[in-house]
Amino acid sequence: MKRKLLSAAADLALIAYFVFALFPVVWMVILSLKPTNELFSTYFSFTPTLDSYRTVLGAGDDQGVPFVRFFVNSLVVSLGAVALSLVIGLPAAYAAARWRFCGSENLMFTLLSFRFAPELTVIIPLFVLYQKLGLFDTYVGVVWVLQLVTLPLIVWIMRSYFSDLSPELEQAALLDGYTRKQAFFRVALPLVKPGIAAVSLLAFIFAWNNFVFPLILTSSNAQTVTVGALSFLGGDRPKYNLTAAAALVSVVPPLLLALTIQRYLVRGLSFGAVKS
Amino acid sequence: MPGRTAPAPVADHGAAAGTEEANGKRAVRAVPAWRRSLRPYLLIVPALLLTGGILYPFGLGLYYTVFDFAASKPQPDLVGLGNYRRILTQPAFWDSARVTVAYAVGAAAVETVLGVAVALLLHRSSLVGRVLEKILILPLMIAPVIAAIMWKLMLQPSVGVINHLLEPFGLGGVQWTDTPTGALLSSITVDMWVYTPFVAILALAGLRSLPASPFEAAAVDGAGWWFTFRRLTLPMLWPYVLVAVIFRFMDSLKVFDIIYALTEGGPGDSTMVLQIRAYLEAIRFQRYSFGISYMIVLWAVVYLVTMVLVRYLGRIQNRAAEVPR
């Protein structure tokens, strides 16, 4: 009896937490379905409409916020950042996992310190530098600076995946008659493919969710959704329903991706410090 | 090579493939040792270049801090450590430092306790728990700035849904983000909303990888729940939780998105954490040197704290690894 009560109490506590965790999202859905004229007059009873989504995903509102463009920008810079980090990070992660060479730990620690460095330390000088170099408000500029987010993640996690792989597999390939390059591409790489997929998606999510880099280093051409969603809050009449719709649209890609990599999240989130 | 015995007749097959090798027709190249030792460096060259590309602006920033570079002063003068002196003697800096630490400690502590609690509840794996676990990561995948926007809409004093829901209890009309304490607590709440799953996920992974035998032994000995938790679960889980705490604490020290979207440092300076102040100084007021100096100070603090915590983590993990499993 007592046991049952305790168990029910535990379930209740869990449900309470998840109400707290889910309510904001639910409320955004409600808010986004509200017509503008009922925005401030009702809370839960109203005539639902998709107008907000139409406005956000359409030509933009009366202030001309090009949200679709922001969305595409986010897609481009996030994909670009992940691709660049993979090309550069995979060999580095492999080297750090397979060789003990002077400087490898320093490099790894420097990369980790990027993860923990306050972003503005780098951005403010970059802000000045980008203006001079013409990289301000460009895709290249944002992809470059997003390496601060994606590269440490990819190098650290892929190193832990490569380290888990017995070097004897590649040694066997060498003795089978393959070169080192072939051993890497034919043996090591296919075996860490799940890791690469997971870390790429996670890096994409982090790049997508980043706010401070595009906030400062873009203005209109390369602005991303995270910055763009804020623009609906401006103006003299805040459009809460549009803001809610924009917020929801902007979280769709990361949420979809997150669902596919749940299994690998632990290692990703902890930079390889925790394996599961 | 005269006098050399013919190498073994190779296996009992593939005469063609065998003889080629046996006769040593293929040139066998020796790779000198220096080229061999160069290999890992070739692989990391791109990463090094990129790292250099990121360190360069950092170095440039460091260089700027000894000038008084600003939009209003494009021909800066050397001021030496003047910027730092000014920052460290400014009450505003110490206010920000206090707010930052309060925020980081508060958020990390609340998230740790709540996250571990959620993990423990989920670890029971009741039906409810198994269903809910699937959506645990949801807040974590939402951009913090978007989360802050969502909460801003809900916390709006006059038309926000929170006050509306509290009204029946006679608690309506709370000025959430418009009072100094309320603003700080609201920011921490948003942080908690986003990042509690982070702690919970790592703690849950930890719980699931704990060895079963000590718990079975404790159960046989008739140990109570609290004893088991205090003496077994918590100590063994600590390395996992610590990873989460370190990440959360370091990240909260440099919080920007949530406060920028929720309060922009206000009301007054009540949520003016260091990164927000540096942003205002450098970008809004375009006092570049001064803003960067702020960031360098924050960076130094974060760097030192990281070193200490990571070293502590290493010790804890080593100790945990020594525990026979």
Added chain:
Amino acid sequence: MTAQAAIALRGVSKRYGRNTALDGLDLEVAEGEFFCLLGPSGAGKTTTLKTIAGLEQPQAGTVELGGADMAGVEPYDRGVAMCFESYALYPHRTAYDNLASPLRSPRHRLPADQARERIGEIAELLGIGALLDRPVGRLSNGQRQRVALGRVLVRPARAFLLDEPLSHLDAKLRQAMRAELRAIGAVRRTTTLYVTHDSVEALALGDRIGVIRDGRMVQTGTREELWHRPYDTFVARSFGRPRINLLPGTVTPEGHFRSPDGAYELPLAVPAAPGTAVQLGVRPRDIGIGGPGRTGGGPPAPERTGGGPGPERTGGGAPGLELTGAVHVTELLGRATEVTVRIGGQQLSLVAPRAEAAGLGPDHPVRLSLRPESLLLFEADRPARPGRRIST
């Protein structure tokens, strides 16, 4: 200079940080020879193989294959095949693909149909013909080990390097595979360096055996040499179960062996300085029980009992020596019985046919007979240095 060795290591040293894996190792394997490298774990066996294969770079010394210095030569250019103790199979591929891997590589490429034929033969030989389509993950350890062995045999090689290739098999399968390995033509004709920690395996398989300890070669030789003329007590202890009896004692002025408590003296065939501390080595199977007429013989054939190499009987030339003692314990070993006998303060174990040991119980007085030529004399062991054998 005799014919060039197929594999030759000279003074090879390999350190990992502060740990020394190989410490000036010398090794020569002749063309076509089946050479067993025996040693306890951590002796440097695997490092030796990897150094030969070019997977590890020695800090000192040279590795030669067929007389050519291999310094700096890449593993894929050395033409050796290696079977890893961990199997090192590609877990994401099938057994067939694993076997085919060498035959698809640029160095050993065979046309697909020839490769298929070749793989079929090898799979048949190893009894894994039915498993070829299975992913490696769904094979048992024994099956994996055979696939790993197959990947070595399937390709041409100037030498096979086999690292404990039978270690993960159960006892029965191991014995069957041991016999098969010797029978497999490829192994018989190709230079093979076979690493094991199991002396029975080494005795059964090796044309010659090398005993390695702490990264150094202690002794190399045929099984008879290692059995009858071990370099030191370490080598002597490495072969034979039950282990060789090593009785500490001293040399008397007359050149006899005397046990510490003076319970017995035995004449020695080799001259030793009087007063030196020595150990007398006598193998359990060289001790007879009962009277001189029933003295046991030399070591039985290895395959049957796993004891030691074939007997080198000396047709009863020298007169037997006798000792008296009392039975301490007896333990049944299948068809034979291990009897531990107390002689004064020392214990001696011997193996007697079951029938002869039948009536023996604790404290039974017994007479033991020894043949002088079967006695080995060693220096006393010192810390980290097993006593050397004293010979004429």
